[in-house]
């Protein structure tokens with residue numbers, strides 16, 4: 001009872017908004033909430049400072065054991081890393097405010113959708129935030145889009161993306177870490193099966209949308225064999241992808257808190273080696289990443305796919321996209337709502 005009388009911490013910014021978010025629905029153990037949103041477009045940070053990032057949701061139901069995006073919930077004072085997969089926030093979409101942000105982008109700007117969440121996770125079927133954003137982008141020209149997902153549901157938007165591609169660049173990056181369905185189920189418990197993701201690669205490329213397959217992350221002694229990566233790359237080529245990449249796992253503290261217990265349960269013989277490798281640093285350095293890079297290069301050459309030097313792995317970390325970017329946008333009384341299906345209740349939001 002030591003801390004019973006301690007005053008509740010005063011929440012500010014995104015943490016305050018998260019705490020007051022209205023419950024949209026609760027499904028199984030997942031809660032969907034609506035998050036009042038001040039900014040939809042944020043900046044990457046560090047070496048990715050020149051890239052704009054968009055995350056239509058906060059949190060991700062897929063629950064990948066290695067997920068490094070769990071840190072995004074820490075902005076909202078949600079420090080249990082598992083809450084990232086159980087409390088999903090749908091951003092309250094305001095078309096007028098979003099368009100105002102988009103108008104400030106410049107020709108040639110790069111925009112990444114899905115740097116700290118999956119934009120096609122199950123919430124998208126209902127709330128369609130990603131779809132509504134792409135509909136706005138279909139009216140733009142000269143932009144360069146990257147969309148990262150692990151969901152076959154991305155193929156719903158194949159025709160829309162093909163339309164965007166007429167006046168912009170666009171590329172979908174579909175993550176497939178293994179073709180072994182059992183392993184995929186273990187490490188990415190609620191993500192669509194690899195076979196479904198491959199079918200999405202085909203639908204997108206048939207529609208004229210370029211696709212890269214990413215086998216990120218490469219987990220030492222789990223999915224890093226030449227045979228395993230070769231199978232993914234061969235399937236990517238067969239289904240129409242134009243490039244392939246794979247880069248080693250990194251374990252920031254928020255990811256290690258989930259990944260290491262998972263390892264203890266499913267791969268106990270690897271725990272000591274992982275602890276030794278990741279104890280001092282989140283990123284692997286030296287021989288191992290070099291060996292993986294050579295392996296990927298060889299495999300790509302074998303299947304005639306471009307080996308992408310992924311600027312995007314790790315994806316640009318988001319800063320708090322609620323708190324930065326453009327000056328405040330005032331919305332007039334004619335503010336538009338979603339116009340799409342779903343149950344979001346939109347408030348006129350004067351910022």
Ligand code: SF4
Nearest residue numbers: 060063064067117118
């Ligand atoms: S799909 Fe991406 S964002 Fe979602 S849990 Fe997996 S790694 Fe994290």
